[in-house]
Amino acid sequence: MRTRWAIVANLLTQRIVGGEYPVGTVMPNEVDLAEQLGVSRSTVRAALGELQQAGMISRRRNAGTRVESVRPLRGPGSYNQTLATIEDVAQYGAQTDRHVQEIATEIADSKLATLLDCAPGEAWLRVSSLRSSPIASSPPLCWTDVYVAPMFAAIVRQRVADYPGLISTLIEDFAGHPTAEIHQTITAIGVPKRLVTALEAKQGAHALEITRRYLDAKDRVFIVSRSIHPADRFSYDSRLKRQSAPSGVYPLSAKPKRLAG
Known part of the structure; x- marks a missing residue:
């Protein structure tokens, strides 16, 4: 018997593949998804974790859940x-x-x-x-x-x-x-x-x-x-963005100091 979060993960996968959540867009948050699907927030979180591990979505604090691919990029457990x-x-x-x-x-x-x-x-x-x-x-x-x-x-x-x-x-x-x-x-x-x-x-x-x-x-x-x-x-x-700076000027990193015991 499939667990509830696995069923939700499959449903969300279908929505991504079907174009309801296109690549590059941000999905609804955990609270909204839980309300839409009639499940707990923890179930939604586990389902999203499965999709993240498969490489279909990425999750960042204050930026939401972004759709990255319409197919799994990695196997289970990655x-x-x-x-x-x-x-x-x-x-x-x-x-x-x-x-x-x-x-x-x-x-x-x-x-x-x-x-x-x-x-x-x-x-x-x-x-x-x-x-x-x-x-x-x-x-x-x-x-x-x-x-x-x-x-x-x-x-x-x-x-x-x-x-x-x-x-x-x-x-x-x-x-x-x-x-x-x-x-x-x-x-x-x-x-x-x-x-x-x-x-x-x-x-x-x-x-x-x-x-x-x-x-x-x-x-x-x-x-x-x-x-x-x-x-x-x-x-x-990772996402790398161009940062404007005076020509020929590059930031220098300082050597860390020791922490006394």
Whole structure:
């Protein structure tokens, strides 16, 4: 028997294919769709999540749900994320499930210290997790190692197992320390041998390694995350717009400062 959200997802797909919601237009919001279809808002949200994972729609806070394609671009259990703001990153945490695999203290050697922009010998908390789609039968979306600065280690260790969102929002919610900026690097790699079994992937399969450094208002790094995404389960969308500037003038990025423990 099909679940209610799957029936709604199929109905919305039919509306997109039939042209009721053309590509490039914004669909009605969750509340309006729930009223139209006679279902709960949570059912609509789950159905829209399915369409987003298939690449048929994109969802952004304050911009609504935009139709991107009349056919699925990815298979079940994949994930598509449109990133433009810190809130978009947080939305990923709200729409996927974290399964903590290990929590440990890491003493930074020279290589890790370079990644964390800290002094060698500092003790950072590492939280290793699998992220998965709400679709129970789907393989994991990614493996993530999150490194947390010493001053927030205790609160994260205490609360992370029961907190549904990203660790950055956990720190903001319970320590009042918000993220001001995220520096992100995406690299093409092969799935590491140590993660093949956990990710249900083939050894050497293509993957995206995504490293994010979370900075506070004083440009201090307080979280670093490194995620391995099998390439067939995740993609990023971004829109680039021309910004007028004086000829020959380009913005310079400042080097993040260390966050004292």
